[in-house]
Amino acid sequence: MAFSPLVDELVESLRCLPGVGQKTAQRMAFHLLEKGRAGGERLAGSLSAAMTGVRRCERCQNFSDTPVCPICEQSDRQTGTLCVVESPSDLLAIEQAGDYRGGYFVLMGHLSPIDGIGPEDIGIELLLRRVSEEGVTELILATNPTVEGEATAHYIADRLDGAGVLTTRLAHGIPVGGELGYVDGFTLTHAFRGRKPLAD
Structure with missing residues (x-):
């Protein structure tokens, strides 16, 4: 089902964000139009200012x-x-x-x-x-x-x-609090290659 051109354009514009698919974009657009118009206007202003002012x-x-x-x-x-x-x-x-x-x-x-x-x-x-x-x-x-x-x-x-x-x-290896059984092979390889003497 198609909405008005303005709604469709808003949905498509939101899809440029990482991890935002069609359904999520629709949910965001509907929220802004139904309950968040003030937030939407602030978002539009911030986006416009950042796109032109951030270098x-x-x-x-x-x-x-x-x-x-x-x-x-x-x-x-x-x-x-x-x-x-x-x-x-x-x-x-x-x-x-x-x-x-x-x-x-x-x-x-x-x-x-x-x-x-x-x-x-x-x-x-x-x-x-x-x-x-x-x-x-x-x-x-x-x-x-x-x-x-x-x-x-x-x-x-x-x-x-x-x-x-x-x-x-930067050193790569086992995260603090991690257990060897849950660490991937790539990380283990880096950890072995980057090993160092145990400090006193």
Whole structure:
């Protein structure tokens, strides 16, 4: 059954969100039209403002309302250490953990030749320039432990080979509180390869 063109367009527009299929989009649209018009208008305004006003930080490529994002503006950040992540959500997760106080670089993706995504599409040259200009001594490669994430990390490390920059990788392995019997083989392999002496 087709609704009015405006309702159909609203439903189709909501389907652009990840994990939102036809039924979920219809439920969202009907809720906004039946009970949430004020919320819908606020959502429309926020979407419009964000789509036109949010850009990429000139230094780290994170989302920002200004040319340089608030994190890059912080003067108390440790210089010399840069953490490379795939997405703003990865950066947010590290920030919320509260332990890391260095700088960031957000790739906004990973290398994927099959999808036509090369080094120029994720800002590798900007990253390398920043490493050189800022005298970065350690580059933490915090890309995801997927095939594409690993390939991206190795590509960046290869490009910095001989540059005098320590490239490190986040540890992968058994989660705290996890049991070996429930851990997948890929994670176990990483855990064995990344084992280290037991501290006293």
